[in-house]
Amino acid sequence: MPPRSPPARSRAAKRPPTRLTPPSKGRRVYMVAGGVTKFAKAHPEMDFRLMVKRAYDAALRDVPNLTKDRIDGTRISYFSDHFSRQLKAASMVQDYLGLNPKGSVRIEWGGATGGECFQAAYEAVASGRMDVCLGAGYETMSRVATWKGNEFIALASDTNFDFPLGGFYTGYYALMVVRHIYEYLRLGRFAHVKDEREAQRLAIAEGSRIMSMVSVKNHLNALHNPYAQYPKRLTVADVLASEMISYPLTREQICTMSDGAAAVILCDEARAKEFSDRPILVTGVGTGTDTMRLADRPFGKVPLMPRETSSDYTDLPYPGIHSFRAGRSAGLEAYKMAGITDPNRELDFIELHDAYASSEIQTYEDLGLCKYGEGYSFVERGDPFLKGVDYGFPTPKAGAIPVNPSGGLIACGHPVGATGLMQGVFAYWQLQERIPKHFGDAALQLPSPKRGAIHSHAGTGSAVTVSILERGYR
Amino acid sequence: MSAQVPVKTHFREVQEELDRSGRAIFRDKDGNESLVIRFPYSIQYIHSYAEDSPFFLGLADGKLKGSRCTKKGCRFAYATPRGHCMVCGSATEWVDLPLSGKVHSWTTCHFGSEAFLKETPYNLAMVEFEGFGSLLLVRLKDAIEPELYVGMPVEARFNPDPKYLVTDVWFVPKR
Numbered sequence: 078m079p080p081r082s083p084p085a086r087s088r089a090a091k092r093p094p095t096r097l098t099p100p101s102k103g104r105r106v107y108m109v110a111g112g113v114t115k116f117a118k119a120h121p122e123m124d125f126r127l128m129v130k131r132a133y134d135a136a137l138r139d140v141p142n143l144t145k146d147r148i149d150g151t152r153i154s155y156f157s158d159h160f161s162r163q164l165k166a167a168s169m170v171q172d173y174l175g176l177n178p179k180g181s182v183r184i185e186w187g188g189a190t191g192g193e194c195f196q197a198a199y200e201a202v203a204s205g206r207m208d209v210c211l212g213a214g215y216e217t218m219s220r221v222a223t224w225k226g227n228e229f230i231a232l233a234s235d236t237n238f239d240f241p242l243g244g245f246y247t248g249y250y251a252l253m254v255v256r257h258i259y260e261y262l263r264l265g266r267f268a269h270v271k272d273e274r275e276a277q278r279l280a281i282a283e284g285s286r287i288m289s290m291v292s293v294k295n296h297l298n299a300l301h302n303p304y305a306q307y308p309k310r311l312t313v314a315d316v317l318a319s320e321m322i323s324y325p326l327t328r329e330q331i332c333t334m335s336d337g338a339a340a341v342i343l344c345d346e347a348r349a350k351e352f353s354d355r356p357i358l359v360t361g362v363g364t365g366t367d368t369m370r371l372a373d374r375p376f377g378k379v380p381l382m383p384r385e386t387s388s389d390y391t392d393l394p395y396p397g398i399h400s401f402r403a404g405r406s407a408g409l410e411a412y413k414m415a416g417i418t419d420p421n422r423e424l425d426f427i428e429l430h431d432a433y434a435s436s437e438i439q440t441y442e443d444l445g446l447c448k449y450g451e452g453y454s455f456v457e458r459g460d461p462f463l464k465g466v467d468y469g470f471p472t473p474k475a476g477a478i479p480v481n482p483s484g485g486l487i488a489c490g491h492p493v494g495a496t497g498l499m500q501g502v503f504a505y506w507q508l509q510e511r512i513p514k515h516f517g518d519a520a521l522q523l524p525s526p527k528r529g530a531i532h533s534h535a536g537t538g539s540a541v542t543v544s545i546l547e548r549g550y551r
Numbered sequence: 552m553s554a555q556v557p558v559k560t561h562f563r564e565v566q567e568e569l570d571r572s573g574r575a576i577f578r579d580k581d582g583n584e585s586l587v588i589r590f591p592y593s594i595q596y597i598h599s600y601a602e603d604s605p606f607f608l609g610l611a612d613g614k615l616k617g618s619r620c621t622k623k624g625c626r627f628a629y630a631t632p633r634g635h636c637m638v639c640g641s642a643t644e645w646v647d648l649p650l651s652g653k654v655h656s657w658t659t660c661h662f663g664s665e666a667f668l669k670e671t672p673y674n675l676a677m678v679e680f681e682g683f684g685s686l687l688l689v690r691l692k693d694a695i696e697p698e699l700y701v702g703m704p705v706e707a708r709f710n711p712d713p714k715y716l717v718t719d720v721w722f723v724p725k726r
């Protein structure tokens with residue numbers, strides 16, 4: 078992939094200039110610093126305290142005027158006490174950073190832990206309780222063997238009805254995508270096939286091929302991200318041929334466990350101007366939830382995005398197990414607050430929670446980048462791909478709305494408590510146009526992006542956060 | 552560092568050494584040395600099924616129990632029982648589920664948590680039942696991947712030697 082040319086202005090010029098929409102919920106909140114450690118299979122040389130310290134120090138290097146005494150308090154996130162083998166680990170982070178006796182609280186919300194931490198820090202500033210808040214998170218998943226780690230993750234499913242069947246999250250996501258493929262490929266482009274089993278086989282093969290394109294994209298984007306755990310060039314055939322984990326999901330379509338930490342610093346407007354020449358404004362926050370058990374998800378009506386109508390979904394039982402109602406709910410709330418009515422045109426990129434290639438496609442639809450049922454065509458058209466990159470297959474609409482330009486969870490890794498914050502940091506650097514500085518490589522810098530979204534997702538879609546970030550300077 | 556603790560430069564070797572001797576020193580590229588030990592941890596919980604108990608007792612009697620909202624005008628029927636209705640908040644009552652249904656979705660798991668690895672590959676299925684508004688997650692046996700499909704009729708089987716786990720019931724293709 079050649080270095081990309083300097084920022085072109087063409088796309089931005091098509092749209093009305095971005096307004097600095099005042100948040101409807103409290104004070105304006107800006108992000109002024111971010112830092113991440115390299116995500117890795119294991120960091121036995123660093124415990125969680127040191128890992129967060131490294132991310133925190135990296136964030137502070139961005140803002141020389143921001144000294145420790147200016148931080149009013151913290152929100153600290155990690156998902157699992159089991160992985161940490163240390164309860165109240167967030168207190169030890171606060172302690173190690175030397176931030177006692179300032180206020181702090183631990184944030185945990187499954188896979189969305191990092192996204193919730195970002196929003197908790199946002200709320201601390203928006204409410205006026207703090208002027209400057211540090212949000213920091215980590216996970217140390219290498220401390221147990223991989224399949225024990227899967228058990229810890231699956232304990233975040235109903236232990237009466239779900240866990241004893243295999244204790245396996247990939248199995249749950251496989252159930253969801255098999256139904257998603259049934260709803261939209263079997264009943265869509267394979268509707269003409271008479272033999273039911275043959276139609277379903279064809280639909281799954283088609284869905285698997287398209288999911289593999291997402292995996293290729295994210296691994297390939299990550300080649301230019303020095304923080305990523307698994308950057309690599311793959312083909313669709315490689316992804317399909319990788320080990321079957323839970324049919325139809327293969328190893329390369331699934332994120333792995335990681336050690337890593339990330340930190341963000343949010344503050345009010347007056348301090349943002351003092352600390353940073355390129356502050357980034359948080360213009361929208363949204364959250365949503367759904368039932369813990371997949372089995373309980375209702376079959377109701379689709380909550381509509383501004384540009385959808387009920388006639389788009391006359392026969393779609395929603396969400397069932399095929400889509401994430403929590404994601405749609407989070408998107409609707411965040412878009413409303415940010416004044417977004419057409420996310421596909423009004424967002425310049427999204428860093429979203431691709432724990433599985435399947436959930437990336439499902440999330441395009443939840444977030445209204447396309448309608449429900451259009452996720453597979455959206456990939457085939459190339460909308461979520463980077464422009465000017467050779468992925469090994471045609472991507473005619475590449476650059477329309479790059480999704481996971483950083484490489485996402487699939488290629489960067491997923492140290493749960495850090496992941497949603499990592500997305501915040503990557504989005505922040507994108508909007509500042511400082512990807513070249515931080516990645517040492519200009520390839521992933523989008524052409525003058527004005528507005529992006531980050532999306533964090535917990536177990537089977539039981540909770541989702543969406544936050545909208547915009548350039549906060551002229 | 553101490554000569555009695557083997558020094559390893561790859562994390563994989565550290566794990567292997569822990570299996571052998573319970574201790575290892577990890578030396579990273581920069582020469583930093585970290586002492587790594589094994590730390591066992593196990594728990595026996597006193598786990599009450601509480602309001603879900605009749606479901607698990609039912610399995611031991613060869614019965615599949617769902618629940619239904621008691622409120623007139625709601626009467627939502629749950630294939631996975633809930634003590635209270637998620638639609639209207641009213642208490643539910645226990646009802647028998649049909650012993651056969653249809654596959655709503657399925658997968659074959661080639662891995663699982665540590666405790667389930669020895670059972671791989673195994674099938675999971677979401678089963679839908681006539682007259683019930685929610686689903687039930689089960690193991691699907693006596694069928695392999697190429698035979699499974701959405702809409703497949705399936706029926707329940709019960710463990711004659713109940714373990715009082717949700718796995719006391721499983722489904723098989725309907726004869």
Ligand SMILES: [Zn+2]
Nearest residue numbers: 620625636639
């Ligand atoms: Zn009811």
